[in-house]
Amino acid sequence: MTKNGKKVDVILVQDAVNILKHYRKSGQRPEHYIFPYLDNDAEYSKYLDYEGRKTMPLDVSKKYYDTINAREARIGRLLREIKFLAGIPYLTLHTARHTFALRAKEANVDNTTLKNILKHSSLNTTETYVKKLDSSSEDAAMKGMYMDKTHQNKEKKRIVKQIQKLGLSPEELIALLSGN
Incomplete structure (x- = not known):
């Protein structure tokens, strides 16, 4: 669903399927959040769709958006650290969308x-x-960011070592690299 409440269908490439499988939990219901950034037991989880969010009580809405903003801020901080360690001149949450376009x-x-x-x-x-x-x-x-393959492989190994120094869990790293 888009930010404007429109339902969309998307083709999932195998990497996306693998990420979803990684986060899918046994017994998880279709209406549950997939990624561990929002709490399925929180009051805001009762207002899953766009129309529901428009009827969310103000205090619940504040908690929902505060939670999202906190998660985005954390990912942004981690991206800045990765950007610095990898020597990438520009990297934000929106970079993947720009790169795709x-x-x-x-x-x-x-x-x-x-x-x-x-x-x-x-x-x-x-x-x-x-x-x-x-x-x-x-x-x-x-x-x-895209170098010749030989240099790129050496650079990947160097970056992985530096990212490991951040102490991220595998789940945090996968979520970060997948843009979520």
Whole structure:
């Protein structure tokens, strides 16, 4: 479901399926949150969909959004640390979305198709988004993240060692790297 309450279907690549399998718990019901960032027993979990969240009492809504903001802040801090350790010039929660859009444009995906993939409500939004990518220094920064394979493998090993120093659990690292 989008932030505007629209239901969407997405194709899951095998990496996404593996991540979902990792987090799926025995006895988990379809209405449960998949990732461990929100509490299935919390009052806000009774208001699962977009329409339900609009009827959420103010105190419950505050707890829900405070919880989400706290989780996003923690992931942001971890990303900044990884960015620093890996020597990546630009890395945020939104970088994966920008990288995807950039790769799509490099593969000559037309703006209408990209609009549908990104779930933008208007083509104008997508065109503005693409223009920002085209004129942004983020392009060069993201391209700089992709090196030749030999150097990339050495760099991956170095980064993994540095990430291990952060003391993240495997679950935290998987969630962080999957963008959740």
